[in-house]
Amino acid sequence: MAHPSEHPRVVVHAPALDGSRRVTSGDETLGIASHLDDVVEILRLADLDRVEVEESDLIEWEGGGPEEWPGLSEHHDQ
Template identity: 65%
Template sequence: MDYPSIVVHTPGLDGSRRVTRGNDTLGVACHLDDVVDILRRADVGLGLDLDAIEVEESDIIDWQGGGPDEWPGLSEHPER
């Protein structure tokens, strides 16, 4: 079964992460729970109960710039 490719992008300066499917922005997350809510609201067509999905380990989500535990705030970003 082919699943849609979901990307949780590299954290921005405020720690938020954009969630996309293809060229569509589904939302902006500030926490792992936000990712679950965004996917539920977007009805990504997985045919699965999103409450039961182990989002952290799911092979349908590409975590870029850090995994599901990476939500740095402004003070945690290196100086530029």
């Protein structure tokens, strides 16, 4: 069995009003993501770059999965 510190549980929280999503590991906030690429970068900076963001059991997506980024389409429609 893997030691908990080797594979911390990462939570991508439900979108805020601006569409951004907080990324945490335990009690620690790793960063704020506005896009899936941001989650990948936040995990890379936390030395978790070997995690498959969209498929990993180590990541819990609250309030929608990796494709849920409210407000993102508004930026592309301008």
